[in-house]
Amino acid sequence: MRSIRVIGVGNRWRGDDGVGPEVVERVTPFLPEAVDVAVLDGEATRLVEAWAEVPVAVVVDAMRTGDEPGTVRRLHVGVDPLPAGTATTSSHGLGVLDAVELGEALGRLPPTLVVFGVEGRDFGDGPGLSPAVADAVERVVDEVLTEVALQRAAER
Amino acid sequence: MTHRPPAGRTLKVDALARVEGEGALYVETRDGAVVDVQLKIYEPPRFFEAFLRGRSYTEPPDITARVCGICPVAYQMSACLAIEDACGVTVGGPLRDLRRLLYCGEWIESHTLHIYLLHAPDFLGYESAVDLARDRRDLVETGLELKKLGNHLVEVIGGRAVHPVNVRVGGFYRLPTLRERRSLRGELERARDLAVATVRVVAGFDAPDLTHHHAYLALSRPDEYAVMGGDVLLDDGTTFPVADVPRHVVEEHVAHSTALHAHLADERGEYLVGPMARFALGFDRLRPVAREIAAEVGIGPDERNPFRSIVVRAVEVVHACDEALALLDAYAEPDAPAVEVPPRAGVGHGATEAPRGLLYHRYELADDGTVLDAVMMPPTAQNQPGIEHDLFHLVEANIDRPTAELTALCEQAIRNHDPCISCATHFLDLVIEEVGDDGGVVG
Numbered sequence: 001m002r003s004i005r006v007i008g009v010g011n012r013w014r015g016d017d018g019v020g021p022e023v024v025e026r027v028t029p030f031l032p033e034a035v036d037v038a039v040l041d042g043e044a045t046r047l048v049e050a051w052a053e054v055p056v057a058v059v060v061d062a063m064r065t066g067d068e069p070g071t072v073r074r075l076h077v078g079v080d081p082l083p084a085g086t087a088t089t090s091s092h093g094l095g096v097l098d099a100v101e102l103g104e105a106l107g108r109l110p111p112t113l114v115v116f117g118v119e120g121r122d123f124g125d126g127p128g129l130s131p132a133v134a135d136a137v138e139r140v141v142d143e144v145l146t147e148v149a150l151q152r153a154a155e156r
Numbered sequence: 157m158t159h160r161p162p163a164g165r166t167l168k169v170d171a172l173a174r175v176e177g178e179g180a181l182y183v184e185t186r187d188g189a190v191v192d193v194q195l196k197i198y199e200p201p202r203f204f205e206a207f208l209r210g211r212s213y214t215e216p217p218d219i220t221a222r223v224c225g226i227c228p229v230a231y232q233m234s235a236c237l238a239i240e241d242a243c244g245v246t247v248g249g250p251l252r253d254l255r256r257l258l259y260c261g262e263w264i265e266s267h268t269l270h271i272y273l274l275h276a277p278d279f280l281g282y283e284s285a286v287d288l289a290r291d292r293r294d295l296v297e298t299g300l301e302l303k304k305l306g307n308h309l310v311e312v313i314g315g316r317a318v319h320p321v322n323v324r325v326g327g328f329y330r331l332p333t334l335r336e337r338r339s340l341r342g343e344l345e346r347a348r349d350l351a352v353a354t355v356r357v358v359a360g361f362d363a364p365d366l367t368h369h370h371a372y373l374a375l376s377r378p379d380e381y382a383v384m385g386g387d388v389l390l391d392d393g394t395t396f397p398v399a400d401v402p403r404h405v406v407e408e409h410v411a412h413s414t415a416l417h418a419h420l421a422d423e424r425g426e427y428l429v430g431p432m433a434r435f436a437l438g439f440d441r442l443r444p445v446a447r448e449i450a451a452e453v454g455i456g457p458d459e460r461n462p463f464r465s466i467v468v469r470a471v472e473v474v475h476a477c478d479e480a481l482a483l484l485d486a487y488a489e490p491d492a493p494a495v496e497v498p499p500r501a502g503v504g505h506g507a508t509e510a511p512r513g514l515l516y517h518r519y520e521l522a523d524d525g526t527v528l529d530a531v532m533m534p535p536t537a538q539n540q541p542g543i544e545h546d547l548f549h550l551v552e553a554n555i556d557r558p559t560a561e562l563t564a565l566c567e568q569a570i571r572n573h574d575p576c577i578s579c580a581t582h583f584l585d586l587v588i589e590e591v592g593d594d595g596g597v598v599g
Contacts, residue, residue: 013222041319044273044285045273045300048300049300098284102286102296105286106289106297125204
C-alpha cells in the first residue's frame with residue numbers, strides 16, 4: 001500500500017473552490033512513486049474514508065476566514081489546535097474540519113494529517129481561480145512537495 | 157416554572173447547519189400567531205443554465221453533474237433523458253437497466269448520508285454528527301458502511317464516486333465487467349441487511365406531531381417504483397407527461413430567495429416532491445422486502461407527518477438495495493455501451509427522481525446539436541414553499557415553547573426535506589429574534 005496520499009478538496013466549477021484540485025493536478029507529476037493522489041468534493045464521510053486508509057495524508061482545500069485572498073495556512077492535526085470558526089469551504093453540510101472531528105470521534109484519523117487551507121475570494125459559479133489564489137497555487141505546490149519529502153524522511 | 161412567550165417574536169437562524177448548501181430561516185410571530193415564514197436562500201444564483209448555452213449536446217451530462225456533489229447521477233440522468241428526447245431516441249433495455257442500477261447507488265449514498273449524519277442527530281438530541289459519533293459510534297459506523305457500499309456501486313457503474321465520468325448521452329463509455337458485478341452482489345446483500353436494520357432504528361425515533369396536506373407530485377410508472385421516465389402523477393390522480401411540466405408548474409422569483417419558487421399553475425398551489433410523495437404515490441410498486449419492513453414498523457402510503465420522512469427514506473434505501481440486486485441478477489450485456497444519438501433540431505424534456513425529488517430538465521437544440529436553451533428545475537426549489545408551510549404550522553402549534561427549543565424544531569423540520577440548497581441555488585442561516593409589540597427586539 002502506498003503510504004502517503006495527497007487529497008485535493010473542492011469543485012473546479014465553483015471559482016476558488018477549485019484550488020485543491022488544481023494543486024493536486026500540478027503536484028502529481030513531481031510526486032514519488034509511493035505517493036498517490038485523490039480529488040474529493042469535501043463531503044466529510046468520503047474524506048474520512050480517504051485518509052483513514054493511509055498513514056500520512058496531506059489535504060489541500062480552499063478556506064474562507066476573512067484573510068487576504070491567497071493566504072495559505074498549514075494545520076498539522078493533533079499538533080496544532082483546531083481553529084475555531086475557521087470554515088474550509090464546502091457546499092455540503094459538513095466541511096474538512098468537521099471531517100477531522102468526525103474522524104477523531106470514530107478513531108479514523110491517519111497518524112499524520114496535514115491540511116493546507118488557501119484563502120479564496122470568489123466561490124461563484126464557473127471554472128477559474130481569482131488572481132491572488134492562482135498566484136498562491138505554485139507556493140502551495142512547493143509546500144506540499146516539501147511536506148511529502150519531510151514525511152518520507154520521517155518514515156525512514 | 158412556566159415559560160411565557162413574549163407577545164411577538166422573530167425566530168432567525170442565520171446559518172442553518174446540516175443542510176446541503178447555505179441558507180437562513182426567518183419566522184416572525186405576533187400575539188401568539190405566526191405572521192411570516194421565509195426560508196431564505198441567498199447564495200448567488202447559479203449560472204449553469206447559461207453555461208450550457210452554446211455547448212454541444214453531448215456536454216450537459218458532465219457539466220450538470222458538477223451542480224451537485226450529492227446527486228450528480230440525477231443531473232446526468234435527467235440531462236440524458238431530455239437530450240435523447242430532443243433527438244428522438246429512447247434508450248431502453250439493458251442500458252436503461254444499467255442506468256437504474258447506477259441510480260440505486262446514488263439513492264443509497266445520499267439517503268444514508270442524510271439519515272445518519274444530517275438528520276439523526278436532531279432526533280437523538282445531538283448538536284452534530286460529530287457529537288453523535290462520540291456517543292453512538294456504532295450507529296455512525298453503520299451509516300458510514302452503508303453509505304460506502306452505495307458509493308462503491310456508483311464508482312463501479314459510474315466510473316468514480318464523485319461526479320461520475322462514465323455516463324454519456326446514449327448510455328455509457330464502458331460496461332461493468334463480470335468480476336465487478338459479482339463483487340457488487342455480495343456488497344449489496346450486506347447493504348440490504350444494514351438498510352433493514354436502519355429502518356428499525358429510525359422507526360423508533362420520536363417524531364414531533366405535524367400533519368401536512370400538500371399536494372404530492374412524483375413520477376409514476378405502471379411497472380416500477382418510478383425513478384426514470386414515466387408520467388408525472390399528483391395525489392389527486394391528475395397525471396400528465398413530463399413534456400407538460402412547464403404548463404403545470406409555474407416558477408417565480410420571491411424577494412427573500414435566489415432560488416425560484418415553484419407551484420402548480422392551478423388553485424392547488426404548492427406541492428411537495430421527494431420520498432414522502434414517491435412513497436404515497438408508488439407504495440404498491442416498492443420491492444416486496446421494502447413493503448414488508450414498512451409494514452413491520454407501521455408506516456404506509458397514508459403517512460402525512462413530515463418528521464416520519466426519515467423512516468420513508470430508510471425504506472427507500474431498502475428498496476434501492478433490493479432493486480440493485482434484482483437488476484444485477486437480471487443483467488444482460490448490452491450490445492454496445494451506448495446507442496447512437498444523432499443530433500437534430502428540437503426541444504426535449506427529461507425527468508428523474510433525484511433522492512430529494514423530481515428533477516426536470518429541458519433542452520432546446522440546433523440541428524448540429526448546439527444547446528440553444530437549457531432549463532433545470534431542481535427538487536428543493538419545488539419544495540421551498542411547502543417547507544415554509546410546514547414551518548408555519550409547526551411554529552403555530554408550538555408557539556408556547558422556548559425560543560431555543562422552537563428554533564431547533566424548525567431546523568429539524570427543514571431537514572425533513574433534505575434540502576439541497578446547493579442545487580436549488582444555495583445556503584441556509586436560521587434567525588430567531590423576539591420582537592415586542594412596538595417592533596423592538598426584546599430577546
